[in-house]
Amino acid sequence: MTSRFREQVEEALFPPLVALLVALICGDLLILSYGQSPASVYRLLLEGTWGNAYGFGQVLYKATTLTFTGLAVSLGIRAGLFNVGAESQLAAGGFLAALVGLGLSPSIPGVIGVPLCMIAAAFGGGVVGAIPAFLRVKFGAHEVIVTIMLNFIVLAFLNWIIANHLHVPETLHTPEIHTGAIPRLSQFIPGFHGSAANLTIVIALLAAFGVWFFLFRTRRGYELRAVGLQPDAAEYGGIHVGGVWFRALTLSGAIAGLGGINYVLGYKHYYEDGFAGGSGFLGIAVALVGRNHPLGVVLAALFFATLSQGGLAIHAFVPKQMVEVLQGVVIIAVAMSVPEVRRALRSARRPATV
Amino acid sequence: MTSATSPAADRTQPAIRMLGIDKSFGPVRANRGASLEVMPGEIHALVGENGAGKSTLMRILGGLMKPDAGKLEVNGRDVTGWSTNDAIAAGIGVVHQHFMLVPTLTVAENIVLGQEPVKSGMFDYQRAVADVQALSKETGLAVTADRKVSELSVGEAQRVEIVKTLFRGAKILVLDEPTAVLSPPEVKELWGVLRKLRDAGGTIVLITHRLDEVMDLSDTITVMRAGQTIERLKTSATNPAEIARAMVGREVNLTGRDAEALSATAEFMASGTTPPSSEEYSAALEVNDLVVVGSQHTRVIDGISFTIQPGEILGIAGVEGNGQTELIEAIAGLRKIESGSIRISGHDVTDFQVDERRGAGLAHIPDDRHRRGLILDYSVSDNLLLGLQDEFVSRRGVLDANRINENATKQIESFDIRPPTAALPARSLSGGNQQKVVIAREMGHEFAVLLASQPTRGVDVGAIEFIHERLRAARAENKAVLLVSAELNEVLALSDRVAVMYRGKFAVVMPAAEATEETLGEYMIGTRKESAA
Numbered sequence: 001m002t003s004r005f006r007e008q009v010e011e012a013l014f015p016p017l018v019a020l021l022v023a024l025i026c027g028d029l030l031i032l033s034y035g036q037s038p039a040s041v042y043r044l045l046l047e048g049t050w051g052n053a054y055g056f057g058q059v060l061y062k063a064t065t066l067t068f069t070g071l072a073v074s075l076g077i078r079a080g081l082f083n084v085g086a087e088s089q090l091a092a093g094g095f096l097a098a099l100v101g102l103g104l105s106p107s108i109p110g111v112i113g114v115p116l117c118m119i120a121a122a123f124g125g126g127v128v129g130a131i132p133a134f135l136r137v138k139f140g141a142h143e144v145i146v147t148i149m150l151n152f153i154v155l156a157f158l159n160w161i162i163a164n165h166l167h168v169p170e171t172l173h174t175p176e177i178h179t180g181a182i183p184r185l186s187q188f189i190p191g192f193h194g195s196a197a198n199l200t201i202v203i204a205l206l207a208a209f210g211v212w213f214f215l216f217r218t219r220r221g222y223e224l225r226a227v228g229l230q231p232d233a234a235e236y237g238g239i240h241v242g243g244v245w246f247r248a249l250t251l252s253g254a255i256a257g258l259g260g261i262n263y264v265l266g267y268k269h270y271y272e273d274g275f276a277g278g279s280g281f282l283g284i285a286v287a288l289v290g291r292n293h294p295l296g297v298v299l300a301a302l303f304f305a306t307l308s309q310g311g312l313a314i315h316a317f318v319p320k321q322m323v324e325v326l327q328g329v330v331i332i333a334v335a336m337s338v339p340e341v342r343r344a345l346r347s348a349r350r351p352a353t354v
Numbered sequence: 355m356t357s358a359t360s361p362a363a364d365r366t367q368p369a370i371r372m373l374g375i376d377k378s379f380g381p382v383r384a385n386r387g388a389s390l391e392v393m394p395g396e397i398h399a400l401v402g403e404n405g406a407g408k409s410t411l412m413r414i415l416g417g418l419m420k421p422d423a424g425k426l427e428v429n430g431r432d433v434t435g436w437s438t439n440d441a442i443a444a445g446i447g448v449v450h451q452h453f454m455l456v457p458t459l460t461v462a463e464n465i466v467l468g469q470e471p472v473k474s475g476m477f478d479y480q481r482a483v484a485d486v487q488a489l490s491k492e493t494g495l496a497v498t499a500d501r502k503v504s505e506l507s508v509g510e511a512q513r514v515e516i517v518k519t520l521f522r523g524a525k526i527l528v529l530d531e532p533t534a535v536l537s538p539p540e541v542k543e544l545w546g547v548l549r550k551l552r553d554a555g556g557t558i559v560l561i562t563h564r565l566d567e568v569m570d571l572s573d574t575i576t577v578m579r580a581g582q583t584i585e586r587l588k589t590s591a592t593n594p595a596e597i598a599r600a601m602v603g604r605e606v607n608l609t610g611r612d613a614e615a616l617s618a619t620a621e622f623m624a625s626g627t628t629p630p631s632s633e634e635y636s637a638a639l640e641v642n643d644l645v646v647v648g649s650q651h652t653r654v655i656d657g658i659s660f661t662i663q664p665g666e667i668l669g670i671a672g673v674e675g676n677g678q679t680e681l682i683e684a685i686a687g688l689r690k691i692e693s694g695s696i697r698i699s700g701h702d703v704t705d706f707q708v709d710e711r712r713g714a715g716l717a718h719i720p721d722d723r724h725r726r727g728l729i730l731d732y733s734v735s736d737n738l739l740l741g742l743q744d745e746f747v748s749r750r751g752v753l754d755a756n757r758i759n760e761n762a763t764k765q766i767e768s769f770d771i772r773p774p775t776a777a778l779p780a781r782s783l784s785g786g787n788q789q790k791v792v793i794a795r796e797m798g799h800e801f802a803v804l805l806a807s808q809p810t811r812g813v814d815v816g817a818i819e820f821i822h823e824r825l826r827a828a829r830a831e832n833k834a835v836l837l838v839s840a841e842l843n844e845v846l847a848l849s850d851r852v853a854v855m856y857r858g859k860f861a862v863v864m865p866a867a868e869a870t871e872e873t874l875g876e877y878m879i880g881t882r883k884e885s886a887a
Binding site: 111217218219220222223226229230232233234235236238239240329 | 514688708718725726728729730731746
């Protein structure tokens with residue numbers, strides 16, 4: 001039994017590590033082509049992220065949002081659905097959280113204000129997720145197309161509201177919320193001073209645990225994974241496939257929406273147009289590299305957050321776009337290496353005797 | 355490959371010789387030192403249980419995979435590790451279990467595919483038709499060159515497959531389970547074709563686990579077990595019991611598959627376990643005037659009515675594709691019905707969902723365990739609760755891991771699932787053991803009506819015996835069983851009554867004791883008709 005567990009861990013960890021190696025080699029070539037030394041650029045990248053408290057705080061902050069969007073995408077994939085709409089779900093969640101935070105009286109304490117804003121965020125993302133879910137179940141409209149199109153619609157709609165009705169003059173953001181602010185980590189650990197890292201990270205970790213428990217320990221999770229693996233067999237087992245799809249995509253949207261609080265409640269305390277900034281799309285990569293497992297998602301979120309923050313640190317030496325190229329290389333390498341590395345692992349385990 | 359069609363003039367030299375073949379897939383050693391020797395001009399049966407390594411050996415022969423070790427010779431030439439193109443060029447033709455035909459193309463187009471005759475840069479269809487007709491005449495394999503493959507019966511489609519391989523110059527023909535989808539008359543016809551090909555100097559390798567076919571047709575037999583070649587026998591000097599023993603490695607009770615099946619049934623019937631009369635019990639399953647409409651707006655189930663009493667097995671025979679799958683799925687709630695009603699133990703379940711029908715006492719062994727019956731990436735223990743997941747919840751929708759494990763341990767033991775490891779993914783089990791998981795789940799809890807669709811398909815001799823015992827035990831416990839099987843022997847051996855399905859209707863319903871393979875065969879292909887009882 002333990003050897004099987006070890007095999008599973010190996011199969012989960014080796015492919016991303018091989019992919020990372022491939023990405024590092026590509027990165028070397030890129031840096032060399034730019035006339036810089038790979039070793040010093042990588043050192044700089046690490047120093048600017050894990051090497052000092054501020055950089056590390058920024059990594060944690062970015063990883064928090066990516067954990068939510070990564071969890072959202074992976075939950076969809078577990079049910080056999082590809083949610084490409086995390087970007088707009090994240091934005092809608094952040095928007096509703098800000099709206100509630102603005103609407104509540106400043107006299108309401110945070111212990112009540114924060115949960116209310118969180119519910120609003122999850123609700124906002126959930127609604128945006130429920131639309132493609134409904135269209136998929138009711139009319140068979142493919143969720144990939146619908147979520148992509150909804151990204152345009154929702155983001156444009158939010159932009160219009162902000163620009164015309166809710167903005168502080170000369171900006172594209174709302175006024176500051178009255179209640180619902182989530183404390184920054186620097187209030188507890190002074191070293192984090194100046195970084196955006198806040199207690200939302202605890203909520204992100206709880207969400208990851210919750211998704212894990214739901215998927216692997218509950219009947220609904222059992223049914224959701226069954227639908228994702230073999231819808232025909234799930235149907236045979238008396239599982240209502242349409243119902244599972246609806247709940248999965250709605251929940252996926254709600255988790256992505258909840259991610260909006262990291263920026264709105266934890267960092268700026270207002271909604272700003274475009275704050276999602278691609279975190280929803282990067283969530284797809286996080287889910288892919290994290291192999292759709294909540295623990296993997298958390299680790300992958302840290303990894304991509306490191307790359308993203310590291311890009312700023314090395315900006316003076318190589319273009320920051322290099323990091324974006326590296327991200328792309330990692331994603332492609334993971335997509336390739338998962339089946340290849342698994343095959344190699346399995347043949348290496350072949351028993352030597354009869 | 356210049357020696358492609360060199361005649362195997364030397365009759366003492368084997369057409370195929372495989373020696374010490376090793377082939378592993380990860381931890382699974384599919385072939386371990388397997389050997390095979392096939393002489394030119396013989397029909398050679400390759401038999402063995404599921405997972406014995408027959409298909410792997412044939413894939414190596416066909417160039418689809420390379421062996422880890424060992425040697426492959428064809429007509430005396432060492433061709434170890436060759437490619438599919440080499441194999442085709444050397445005259446090896448494989449007829450797969452699942453046809454590799456393009457349904458929207460005509461027979462002639464399918465046959466010449468890849469070697470199309472060309473006239474001034476364009477596909478010369480007339481030439482193709484003429485070529486195919488000429489070959490058809492030469493070999494005596496009747497095919498209609500200009501019909502669409504989608505319009506053909508399974509038997510005809512298979513003939514097209516054979517002509518296709520011959521068109522490509524095949525001298526050595528490998529057939530993988532060719533009779534699985536054929537009606538008895540079609541099987542007879544196929545036998546005629548194969549004998550004719552052999553008499554014309556062709557070499558034929560027949561993969562099968564049906565011993566009656568082996569005895570009927572082959573000249574020589576190779577038995578495989580667990581990746582190894584166990585025995586090479588002359589058909590004329592052996593008997594089914596000996597072959598079965600070599601396949602399984604122990605004595606096997608062959609009831610239900612061998613020629614004695616009928617007499618065994620008669621004995622069983624005579625031993626007094628007759629079904630209870632309908633006055634004593636209300637029907638366990640009652641189907642009334644059921645109509646199901648298929649994708650082409652045709653009535654795939656065209657007004658079927660029947661009842662099954664507790665303690666009765668109703669067997670449904672028929673050539674595949676005459677509505678059997680649709681009937682089972684309609685009763686299970688997996689397929690929308692047009693009209694009619696379904697009752698389980700007196701309760702009208704016509705409007706019930708799948709889970710509600712299960713709740714009403716329905717158990718279901720589906721015909722396609724890979725698509726429906728199992729979630730292949732789930733562990734054995736998780737598969738053992740598919741459809742019963744509601745019963746394994748402790749509180750607030752959390753699954754009860756202890757009870758799931760207890761259940762798995764119990765079922766693995768009482769249904770002899772091997773290897774006995776609950777955490778193993780179902781994918782890694784052999785076909786027979788996968789089927790046991792399905793059967794353990796469906797029969798391991800309380801039910802009133804069992805739908806058993808092809809319960810022994812692709813399952814080896816030992817497991818077949820076990821599954822048949824279980825079905826008989828269910829009858830003895832007063833369960834009602836609806837059995838659908840492509841195996842006439844199986845239907846006859848297990849059923850109390852037999853129905854034949856033909857084009858969405860019951861062509862006939864009769865007591866099994868009065869039915870014979872010959873009469874059922876005629877109903878199956880529609881040459882005999884009678885309104886259903």
